[in-house]
Amino acid sequence: MPTSSSKLTSAVVPCPAVESLDAILPEEPLLMMGAGPVPIPAAVAKANTIVINHLGATMVKVISQVKTMARYVFQTHSKWVLGVAGPGSAAMEMAISNLAWEGTRMLSIKNGFFSGRMAEMGRRVGARVSTLEVADRSVASLDEIAEAIRRERPEIVTVVQGETSNTVWNYQLKDIAALAKAAGALVIVDAVCTLSTMPLAMDAWGIDAVITGGQKGLSSIPGVSLIAFSDAAWERVKGRTAPNAHWCLDASLAENFWHNAGYHYTAPVSGVLALHEALRLVCAETLEKRFARHQKCSVALQDGVTALGLQLYAPKECRLNSVVGIEVPAGLSPGDVCAHISRQHQVEISGSFGLPIVRIGQMGEQCREHNLFRTVHALGRTMVDLGVKVDLPAGVAALERALSEGK
Numbered sequence: 001m002p003t004s005s006s007k008l009t010s011a012v013v014p015c016p017a018v019e020s021l022d023a024i025l026p027e028e029p030l031l032m033m034g035a036g037p038v039p040i041p042a043a044v045a046k047a048n049t050i051v052i053n054h055l056g057a058t059m060v061k062v063i064s065q066v067k068t069m070a071r072y073v074f075q076t077h078s079k080w081v082l083g084v085a086g087p088g089s090a091a092m093e094m095a096i097s098n099l100a101w102e103g104t105r106m107l108s109i110k111n112g113f114f115s116g117r118m119a120e121m122g123r124r125v126g127a128r129v130s131t132l133e134v135a136d137r138s139v140a141s142l143d144e145i146a147e148a149i150r151r152e153r154p155e156i157v158t159v160v161q162g163e164t165s166n167t168v169w170n171y172q173l174k175d176i177a178a179l180a181k182a183a184g185a186l187v188i189v190d191a192v193c194t195l196s197t198m199p200l201a202m203d204a205w206g207i208d209a210v211i212t213g214g215q216k217g218l219s220s221i222p223g224v225s226l227i228a229f230s231d232a233a234w235e236r237v238k239g240r241t242a243p244n245a246h247w248c249l250d251a252s253l254a255e256n257f258w259h260n261a262g263y264h265y266t267a268p269v270s271g272v273l274a275l276h277e278a279l280r281l282v283c284a285e286t287l288e289k290r291f292a293r294h295q296k297c298s299v300a301l302q303d304g305v306t307a308l309g310l311q312l313y314a315p316k317e318c319r320l321n322s323v324v325g326i327e328v329p330a331g332l333s334p335g336d337v338c339a340h341i342s343r344q345h346q347v348e349i350s351g352s353f354g355l356p357i358v359r360i361g362q363m364g365e366q367c368r369e370h371n372l373f374r375t376v377h378a379l380g381r382t383m384v385d386l387g388v389k390v391d392l393p394a395g396v397a398a399l400e401r402a403l404s405e406g407k
């Protein structure tokens with residue numbers, strides 16, 4: 001006699017009726033001003049519609065150019081640039097799982113949600129992870145970091161350049177890397193949020209692995225990421241005796257595709273083409289001009305938000321420009337604000353993992369003046385609609401003043 005569970009599993013699955021995307025997507029695309037994904041330029045969107053042979057001659061040329069452009073963006077001469085099919089977290093896991101294993105001593109400087117993820121990944125590969133817990137809205141002092149390095153004698157130090165969750169900027173990154181280097185440790189930097197939005201000089205600062213995603217500073221699509229290893233890091237990758245348990249993320253296997261025109265897994269060709277275009281646009285703009293655009297737009301946004309009468313979350317000295325955190329006035333929740341601004345003004349912004357803030361991104365295409373005006377206006381109107389007293393004209397005026405003065 002069939003049991004009820006075998007009846008269930010043998011039942012035919014009927015063909016479902018679902019709605020088309022046209023029915024699901026809003027009539028007017030939402031302006032993506034949150035903490036990523038960010039708007040993509042037309043050239044990136046177009047590239048993302050194309051599929052080509054993942055092992056053909058065109059792809060070989062595309063990969064070669066992606067690596068060349070990525071070296072400029074990472075500011076490294078290292079050969080060891082690779083792409084990753086996956087989110088920024090996959091690039092992170094590629095860095096951690098190739099460089100750390102059972103018993104590796106790893107020091108993780110934890111400024112928040114994302115930098116804490118590197119520690120978690122270290123623990124999962126069996127590393128002996130010690131965590132330097134940094135108080136919210138601040139950075140660790142160089143003395144504290146030097147002391148932790150002396151105490152823990154890490155083989156690997158992990159640190160985030162911009163902690164997107166609480167909008168804190170590790171502005172002493174160069175000095176942190178130097179401290180780790182001097183103690184013989186390899187330095188892994190999470191630049192998922194910040195790459196191409198602010199200076200990062202992989203070689204000059206002595207960084208051994210830099211990770212980034214597509215959907216933030218680079219203004220590409222989510223799901224295809226980049227990683228760069230220094231020669232020293234690559235030596236460690238090649239010198240390990242136990243193979244990486246993550247087959248897809250094994251850097252030695254990825255070398256087949258990214259350096260030897262061979263097969264590892266079928267690359268996300270459309271996403272790689274999109275990334276190619278995103279990098280090409282960075283090169284066309286130049287890093288100097290791109291950094292200046294981000295700085296100018298973010299500071300203007302901060303001026304506008306402050307003039308509305310709202311408070312910024314991170315103190316000035318360690319405030320991230322790439323994502324701006326704004327305190328949510330008492331009586332409101334971040335969810336209320338995000339839902340209202342999206343529904344009423346077609347502008348998407350982000351909450352932040354339980355913190356009492358909303359976040360507005362200033363990454364890549366988000367840093368355009370027209371997007372800023374729409375966003376500051378929509379945020380101000382949202383506050384008015386939700387019963388918070390703000391000075392909307394003052395906010396828009398401050399934004400205009402900052403942009404036209406270009407400070």
Ligand SMILES: *Cc1c(COP(=O)(O)O)cnc(C)c1O
Nearest residue numbers: 087088089114162164192193213
């Ligand atoms: C977004 C982000 C990540 C995670 O990237 P995913 O693409 O969501 O995996 C990691 N670190 C930082 C600093 C980020 O901003």
